[in-house]
Amino acid sequence: MDERNIKQHFRPDEAPLIDQINDWIATATNQYRPVLTSFLNPRQRYIARTLVNRSTEIKMSSAGGWPGAEMQRLLFYPTYYHPQAADFDLQALAVDYPIKFAELHHRQIMGTLLGEGLSREAFGDILTDEIHWQVIVTHEMARFLRQNVNHVGRVKVKWLPVELTAVLTPVEDWEKLTTTVTSLRLDSIVAAGFNYSRNRAKQLIEHGLVRLNWEEIDRPDYPIVEHDLLSVRHAGRLRIDAFGGKTRKQKDKVRMSVIRA
Structure with a gap:
């Protein structure tokens, strides 16, 4: 199936994403090495899975810091390779703030991250148990946030590293x-x-x-x-x-x- 026929199965505005995914797959194939992506949403991952299934040389795995993650990084890799958790370069950060005196909301944390010039693909899920908050990022992004961002809205915060084994199970009732x-x-x-x-x-x-x-x-x-x-x-x-x-x-x-x- 050629590229034109493939794109006919998706929305026209998804063509750039298809090209990007094909580039990732081609790099993993030609350079015979793993290729790690930014954080992708479920629709983007569905497209990636559809495309990688056409290849006999490349496989794909994903991770987002917890089993139900909406935003996940993809790893394209040769069939000989066995992915490890460290390959996905994920770090959980807890938002430390004065719980007794302030209240945080998802839109505030999202707005703070986007307000720093980050694209939505630069960080993963924002998680809460309705009191505590965590965000899944890369290690590089974790360093940036800890050094440069000390407020969410008007609330003073610190970003504290958390092991992925201690990531919150979000309160979501689908x-x-x-x-x-x-x-x-x-x-x-x-x-x-x-x-x-x-x-x-x-x-x-x-x-x-x-x-x-x-x-x-x-x-x-x-x-x-x-x-x-x-x-x-x-x-x-x-x-x-x-x-x-x-x-x-x-x-x-x-x-x-x-x-x-």
Whole structure:
């Protein structure tokens, strides 16, 4: 299957990612060595798995600091190689802050990291048990944060290294939902997942209140695919687990998981 045919199976705006993944695979193949990526989301990893399965010389493993990690680094490696945990260069940092006098939120920590000029691919999951907070990063990023970042919003913080064996199990209650939608557009999926009208979903998207795979999106007609992650401000988060074909009335069957705010 040539590159043009491969890209036909994915969204047009995923073409640069496909090229990048193919470059990683080619480097691992031609230089016969492991190649480590940045942190990738589930949709990106699905594409990577699809592409690496075409190769007989290269395998792929992933890690994100804990078993259910949404953001994970990938390692492409020759078939002879046996990956070790250290190959993924992961470090957990606990956010040390005055718990009795301050409160932190996911959006504050995310905003602080992005405000330092980091891309979303530069760090992994932000974890909490509703009191304590941790973030998964690389060792280099851990050094940067410890040396240069001492506030999250107005709250003074320290970043303390934590063994990966002591990573928090996040408090997340995913609710499984099987439903049907009239189309696989973003507004239709948001409406079905949070029991909104199609018009309300459309307005939320156009007002910049919806993120797809951590990126703000303002197109209600944007096509949704398997393994996409959506977040809707003040509503919650939604993960597309699988599509199940058409009903007799030509509606699309969708299996998703939802966390309501």
